[in-house]
Amino acid sequence: MSVVTRFAPSPTGYVHVGSQRTALYNYIFARQQGGKFILRVEDTDQNRYVEGAVENLLFSLEQLGIEFDAGPGKEDDKGPYFQSQRNDIYNAEIKKLVDNGKAYRCFCTSERLDALRKEQMEKQLPTGYDGKCRNISKEESDEKAKSEKFVIRLKIPTEGLCEFHDLVRHDVKIAWSQVDDQVLVKSDGYPTYHFANVIDDHYMEVTHVIRGEEWLPSVPKHLFLYECFGWTPPQMVHLPLLLNADRSKLSKRQGDVAVEDYLKKGYTPEALNNFLALLGWNPGGKNEIYSMDELIAAFDIHKITKAGAVFDVQKLNWMNAQYIKNMDVDKYLAEARKWLADRKVNEEKLDTALMAVKTSLSTFADIPEKLSVFTGAAADPDAQAQEILDLDSTKQVFEAYVKKVSKLKDLRVDDFKTVMKEVQKDTGVKGKFLWMPVRIGLTGDMHGPELAYIVEYLGKQENIKRISPYI
RNA sequence: GUCCCGUUCGUUCAGCGGUUAGGACUCAGGAUUUUCAUUCCUGCAACAGGGGUUCGAUUCCCCUACGGGAUACCA
Numbered sequence: 001m002s003v004v005t006r007f008a009p010s011p012t013g014y015v016h017v018g019s020q021r022t023a024l025y026n027y028i029f030a031r032q033q034g035g036k037f038i039l040r041v042e043d044t045d046q047n048r049y050v051e052g053a054v055e056n057l058l059f060s061l062e063q064l065g066i067e068f069d070a071g072p073g074k075e076d077d078k079g080p081y082f083q084s085q086r087n088d089i090y091n092a093e094i095k096k097l098v099d100n101g102k103a104y105r106c107f108c109t110s111e112r113l114d115a116l117r118k119e120q121m122e123k124q125l126p127t128g129y130d131g132k133c134r135n136i137s138k139e140e141s142d143e144k145a146k147s148e149k150f151v152i153r154l155k156i157p158t159e160g161l162c163e164f165h166d167l168v169r170h171d172v173k174i175a176w177s178q179v180d181d182q183v184l185v186k187s188d189g190y191p192t193y194h195f196a197n198v199i200d201d202h203y204m205e206v207t208h209v210i211r212g213e214e215w216l217p218s219v220p221k222h223l224f225l226y227e228c229f230g231w232t233p234p235q236m237v238h239l240p241l242l243l244n245a246d247r248s249k250l251s252k253r254q255g256d257v258a259v260e261d262y263l264k265k266g267y268t269p270e271a272l273n274n275f276l277a278l279l280g281w282n283p284g285g286k287n288e289i290y291s292m293d294e295l296i297a298a299f300d301i302h303k304i305t306k307a308g309a310v311f312d313v314q315k316l317n318w319m320n321a322q323y324i325k326n327m328d329v330d331k332y333l334a335e336a337r338k339w340l341a342d343r344k345v346n347e348e349k350l351d352t353a354l355m356a357v358k359t360s361l362s363t364f365a366d367i368p369e370k371l372s373v374f375t376g377a378a379a380d381p382d383a384q385a386q387e388i389l390d391l392d393s394t395k396q397v398f399e400a401y402v403k404k405v406s407k408l409k410d411l412r413v414d415d416f417k418t419v420m421k422e423v424q425k426d427t428g429v430k431g432k433f434l435w436m437p438v439r440i441g442l443t444g445d446m447h448g449p450e451l452a453y454i455v456e457y458l459g460k461q462e463n464i465k466r467i468s469p470y471i
Numbered sequence: 472g473u474c475c476c477g478u479u480c481g482u483u484c485a486g487c488g489g490u491u492a493g494g495a496c497u498c499a500g501g502a503u504u505u506u507c508a509u510u511c512c513u514g515c516a517a518c519a520g521g522g523g524u525u526c527g528a529u530u531c532c533c534c535u536a537c538g539g540g541a542u543a544c545c546a
Contacts, residue, residue, distance in 0.1 A: 047545080124473075126473040169475090172476080175474080216541080241540070288496085308539065314497060321509095357508095359509045361508095450506090451506085
């Protein structure tokens with residue numbers, strides 16, 4: 001049987017990085033196994049509908065290079081891939097369950113349910129539905145259904161143990177008495193996640209359910225449904241959660257959680273994928289940089305970690321810097337040009353400046369700031385810089401420098417190096433005291449990209465203009 | 472409250488009965504460089520606690536503590 005995995009997000013408006021990792025693992029595993037990866041939109045909650053959410057979801061996945069084989073816009077005979085369009089399927093299945101007594105209509109009001117829960121908490125009992133409507137006769141139920149609102153609940157076993165195997169958690173046991181009579185169909189006629197999920201996974205022939213750990217406690221409900229239908233359940237794979245620095249579930253409150261946020265901040269999709277893939281799984285060894293193909297080759301679903309992982313931006317920054325440093329020049333230049341913000345740049349020499357700055361970026365968003373050495377006026381020297389400017393040797397260097405530069409037609413990187421050699425010869429000044437004055441004279445700063453690039457970018461006239469005042 | 476899951480350097484991941492407990496990020500120091508960065512080298516830093524099992528436990532079992540998740544007509 002060939003592997004089928006699925007990513008089944010609800011369209012909430014953006015893709016959470018935790019979801020990205022779930023999608024990634026599903027995708028990687030399917031590719032590795034030569035299987036199929038499905039995207040299914042879980043939009044059964046009418047109250048949570050968000051305009052444009054699906055488009056955003058599709059766009060984010062595309063940017064990340066996570067390609068699905070079937071899903072919205074890629075329909076096949078297993079579709080549709082929107083749960084909101086599959087109600088006929090759910091209705092047919094729920095009817096079977098009600099007819100054979102595996103599920104029942106519940107007419108209880110939310111007020112009664114709230115009170116019940118409160119009472120159970122106070123008595124330190126497990127919370128859950130008390131089964132009031134469990135044994136209403138078929139006739140009475142049919143009669144009430146004509147005039148009253150109802151939901152449909154699953155008739156969960158009352159005793160015994162639900163045992164199952166999870167690829168990450170291994171053997172898990174949950175007492176049936178702890179499992180609630182789950183609502184399968186809401187009073188608006190739409191299925192709940194638990195129901196739609198099982199039906200869809202079955203008909204879409206999903207073999208591996210790879211999802212977040214928050215679903216682990218619901219597994220018995222799902223397994224029982226498979227049993228009621230006489231279907232073979234898929235392999236369960238519950239991933240550890242992504243955490244905030246304080247180890248709570250990664251949330252919006254404590255920083256960015258949306259994929260688009262990170263993309264907007266200048267992280268590359270490749271770095272983001274690489275970083276997330278290594279949160280919860282690692283092939284071992286020194287290397288931490290993996291392309292998607294390498295991840296697919298190295299991935300081992302049995303070696304997924306159990307404990308939650310803190311999303312450490314510092315490591316992401318480092319990784320992203322690695323990706324930028326190793327990026328193909330043309331690709332880098334094209335991408336970098338999108339990040340100039342409102343910098344006024346010398347279009348002709350922009351590439352020179354961008355290349356000079358390539359190794360110092362942790363994200364593309366750093367570009368405007370890093371470029372300021374080139375594009376702005378010289379900064380005011382600080383005390384330490386001023387000390388160097390005040391040196392006698394500095395004056396000599398400047399005089400010789402301006403003299404040499406003035407003679408040149410042009411001032412390219414190579415010309416500059418020649419000039420500096422000559423200045424050294426003429427003045428006898430070398431090392432730090434030769435180079436630093438020129439740097440400070442031109443930029444006002446003791447730090448920055450390689451001087452030769454700055455010199456070339458500024459050009460002959462600007463070089464003379466900036467140095468002359470110090471003579 | 473109840474149930475489930477988890478616990479190796481600050482973070483992340485190795486380790487799967489006998490190791491000087493390893494790598495990566497961060498941090499500190501050094502080398503190279505005209506500076507920062509890059510690159511390279513070195514260093515700091517961990518098996519939550521207590522019981523077992525065993526000749527021997529980071530590794531297996533139990534308990535405790537701590538953390539997280541689930542307890543919705545949300546997913």
